[in-house]
Amino acid sequence: MIEKTANKKAWLFVTPVVALVAFNALIPLMTVVNYSVQETFGDNVFFWEGVKWFEQVLNSERFHESFLRQMAFTGMILVIQVPLGIAVALTMPRKGPWVSVCLVLMALPLLIPWNVVGAMWNIFALPDAGLLGRMINGLGIDYNFTQQPVAAWLTTVVMDVWHWTSLVVLLAYAGLRSIPDAYYQAAKIDGASAWAVFRHIQLPKMKHVLTIAILLRFMDSFMIYTEPFVLTGGGPGNTTTFLSIDLVKIALGQFDLGPAAAMSLIYFLVVLLVCWVFYTLMMRSEKQ
Amino acid sequence: MAKIALEHIKHSYSTQLSGPQEWALKEVDTVWADGGAYALLGPSGCGKTTLLNIISGLIIPSQGRVLFDDSDVTSTPTIDRHIAQVFQFPVVYDTMTVYDNLAFPLRNRGVAEDKISARVREIARMLELEGLLHRRASGLTADGKQKISLGRGLVRENVNVIMFDEPLTVIDPHLKWLLRSKLKELHQQVGATMIYVTHDQTEALTFADWVVVMYDGTVVQIGTPVELFEHPQHTFVGHFIGSPGMNVLPCEVSDGTVRLFGNKIDTASSLLPDPDKGTIEIGVRPEFVRFDAEGFLVEIIKVDDLGRYQIVEARHEDHTIKMIAGEDVEIPSESPRITFDPHNTRLYADGWVVD
Numbered sequence: 336m337i338e339k340t341a342n343k344k345a346w347l348f349v350t351p352v353v354a355l356v357a358f359n360a361l362i363p364l365m366t367v368v369n370y371s372v373q374e375t376f377g378d379n380v381f382f383w384e385g386v387k388w389f390e391q392v393l394n395s396e397r398f399h400e401s402f403l404r405q406m407a408f409t410g411m412i413l414v415i416q417v418p419l420g421i422a423v424a425l426t427m428p429r430k431g432p433w434v435s436v437c438l439v440l441m442a443l444p445l446l447i448p449w450n451v452v453g454a455m456w457n458i459f460a461l462p463d464a465g466l467l468g469r470m471i472n473g474l475g476i477d478y479n480f481t482q483q484p485v486a487a488w489l490t491t492v493v494m495d496v497w498h499w500t501s502l503v504v505l506l507a508y509a510g511l512r513s514i515p516d517a518y519y520q521a522a523k524i525d526g527a528s529a530w531a532v533f534r535h536i537q538l539p540k541m542k543h544v545l546t547i548a549i550l551l552r553f554m555d556s557f558m559i560y561t562e563p564f565v566l567t568g569g570g571p572g573n574t575t576t577f578l579s580i581d582l583v584k585i586a587l588g589q590f591d592l593g594p595a596a597a598m599s600l601i602y603f604l605v606v607l608l609v610c611w612v613f614y615t616l617m618m619r620s621e622k623q
Numbered sequence: 624m625a626k627i628a629l630e631h632i633k634h635s636y637s638t639q640l641s642g643p644q645e646w647a648l649k650e651v652d653t654v655w656a657d658g659g660a661y662a663l664l665g666p667s668g669c670g671k672t673t674l675l676n677i678i679s680g681l682i683i684p685s686q687g688r689v690l691f692d693d694s695d696v697t698s699t700p701t702i703d704r705h706i707a708q709v710f711q712f713p714v715v716y717d718t719m720t721v722y723d724n725l726a727f728p729l730r731n732r733g734v735a736e737d738k739i740s741a742r743v744r745e746i747a748r749m750l751e752l753e754g755l756l757h758r759r760a761s762g763l764t765a766d767g768k769q770k771i772s773l774g775r776g777l778v779r780e781n782v783n784v785i786m787f788d789e790p791l792t793v794i795d796p797h798l799k800w801l802l803r804s805k806l807k808e809l810h811q812q813v814g815a816t817m818i819y820v821t822h823d824q825t826e827a828l829t830f831a832d833w834v835v836v837m838y839d840g841t842v843v844q845i846g847t848p849v850e851l852f853e854h855p856q857h858t859f860v861g862h863f864i865g866s867p868g869m870n871v872l873p874c875e876v877s878d879g880t881v882r883l884f885g886n887k888i889d890t891a892s893s894l895l896p897d898p899d900k901g902t903i904e905i906g907v908r909p910e911f912v913r914f915d916a917e918g919f920l921v922e923i924i925k926v927d928d929l930g931r932y933q934i935v936e937a938r939h940e941d942h943t944i945k946m947i948a949g950e951d952v953e954i955p956s957e958s959p960r961i962t963f964d965p966h967n968t969r970l971y972a973d974g975w976v977v978d
Contacts, residue, residue: 517710520681525775526702526731535716535727 370596388597398598400573401581405557408492408577412556415496417549420503421541425533427508438508441501449498453565456494460566480567484574487567491575494562499552506548510541546617550610557606578602625692625783627655627678627816632687634673647673648684649840655784655818657692660810662831663820666863670840671820675786678818680704691783707776707785711792713768717761721752724760725774732779746774749809766798773806777813784816791826803830824864836860852908853967858974861906867934867945870912871971874905881905881970884939886919889965892977901973909934911964912946914955918962926954937961 371388373381392398427437447455462468462479471478480486514536522532560579563569569576569584576584582602586595634648648670655661663671676682677689680701689697696704716724725743734742747753750770755763760771769790776785787806791799807830810817819830827834828848836844836851836859843857844850855861861869874883876895881888883905896903921937921944928950935946935954946961948954970977 515712517712517714520676520679520708521710521714521772521775523681523701524679524706524708525728527727528731531727531731535718539716539718 367596367599370592371600374593384593388593389601392594392598392601397581401576401578404574404576405578408559409553409556411492412495412499413549413552415492416500416503416552417545419496420500420548421507421545423500423504424507424511425537427504429512438505441504441508444498444501445505447498449561450565452494452498453562456490456497456562457566460490482571484571487571487575491563491566494566495556495559498562499555503545503548503552506544507541510544511537514540542620546613550613553609553613554606557609625816626657627784628688628690628693629653629655629674629677630688630690632674632677632684632689634670634677634682634684634686646840648677651687651842653835653842653845655816656833657816658814659816660807660830660832661816661818662827662834663818663837664822664824664827664834664863665837666822669837671822671837672788674837675708675788675818675820678784679706679708679786705779705781705783707773707779707782709769709772709776709785709787709790711789713765713772713793715760715763715768715771717759719760720757721747721760721763721771722756724771725752725756725778728775728779742778742780746778749777749812750774750805765793766795766802769794769802773809777809782815784818785813787817787819789821790819791821799826806830824866828864834864836863838863854976855906855969856976858904858906858971861908865908865910867909867947869906869908870944872905872907872942872944874903874970876903876970884919884942888963888968890968890970891966892970894977896970896972896977904971904974905963905968906971906976907963907968909945909947911967912944912961913948913964914952914959915962916960918960921959921961923954923959 369381372384372386374384375381423441427441428434444452457465459465460468460480462472462481468478468480477483478486480490518536518540519532522536527535558579559577560583563575563577564580564583567575569580573581582595582598585591585598629651632648632651633646635646637645651670651674663674665671673682677684680696680699683698687697688695691704716727719727722743725746726739729739729742743756744753747756750773752767752770752774755767760768763771773785773787773790776782791802794802803826806817806819819827821827821830832847833845834848834851835842836857838857838859844855844860846854846856851860851864855864855869858869858871862871872883874881874888876882879895881890881895888905890905919939921939923935924938924943925936927934927936930950932950933948933952933954935948937944937946937959944961
């Protein structure tokens, strides 16, 4: 056995990172914790409230509704984007000059700033002025995302699919490209059907990148704010008010800092919990 | 089982041809006998894998025909050719058990489950995989996985030919020997034609009854290991097979005699090549070079004593000549002279033997 030398100086190298993380994550987080257990009327005067805000948020109808809305949205996003992303990745060329063309086209939506995406789709889908909105209405379908909840939902989901499916495509494509040719050749010799190739070669080999894709898409869609805020502003009514939008409304619209802080901590814990469950499942299947 | 004939096969990977250097296979015209154990030997990039993929149908040759038992299969898809191929890196279906892996080719062909079970168990017994049948294939070691790849080939009863594309590359050295003997044993049991691609001459010579030597897109010689050793048809064969390889030295042909460094030399070649046509060289294996007071003068550079014999590296002008001398042979310390055994000294014109 080789003895490892304990060098305490190594900790010195870690300190800049620790300081940075403390400054941009821990300190703001603790501020939120501070607000979540106290009441303030400004002037830095605080009153201890214990878990009152947490109870209030957890029992509020409003929080339940936006939470369910959020779950529904994220669920729909994952159900559409993951299979669609895999399907697109499977049809992309493996070799030749079209590879880079496809990759650039795929990467384009990812490069557009989020508020621009929201603004683009807002204008695009306007029932009287937007190209998409007018076309749909021209087909005889009554479509107005600023007034109809279903239309608002559909537009938000389609916008997100347009914006983020590329991420799944690129990750799935990277996974597909890493499969050696010998696998496809062996499958041909074994007489495997296209479905069997997908089921027994491509899907298992894409497992890792897909796990990452699902995790990223979960986190991003669960925390979505900018695009629906610009597109619908959470409306009509509260029908597209997702968790982040609701949180901002409480914190900055109503200036209820206590409940907002409690809500953001609950929100954070939910994301953390889901990621942890996901990570554990991933690691467990790795060991098998 | 089938006899495989390759008729004037040429192949190029690029569709636009600007010159002969673009051919991955220049011209291959060979017949592989039914049930033979062949090794396809040659350096990396000589076209071995291309040739293999043409036989298996993964590549359609640019020119020429592939015949299985006199029926043209040039454009027949892989699945209908009834061939098996084992690749350099083991290919297993990770999500399946060893049993399901072995059963996969049969299930794809719609064989009844009870027949599959019997066949899989038979093959597992042959490959000594019985105890592992219900383990997940992804958890096996490289040699276990390679056995599965092989087993998926053997499990079908009607395979025409089993092809191995450098199958032992990722196997530990001590297991290589075991697996190689296993392959040899299987060849005797199964009786299918086997083609084994390798760039390792030891692997080729121990596995095969017939060795096909490829060089630069062409087959330069097909023969038994002994033939390759005693009668190399091409300087490449002489050089590639044997350790150390054949000595190839430039010589002159004039007035019906062969001269090496100004000395007249006797060779086994009865015809003399036209000196105006290409480079003429003399080829002699180190085994057939000996010390002789009648020979020509050399300078000894190095002697490696390998116990049973010694490898002597001698030099004449700019040319190195290697020789193998028995352990009891005294290396002359002053003005050593060497000669070649005329029966095993041949002339080569542009690389090809002159007989």
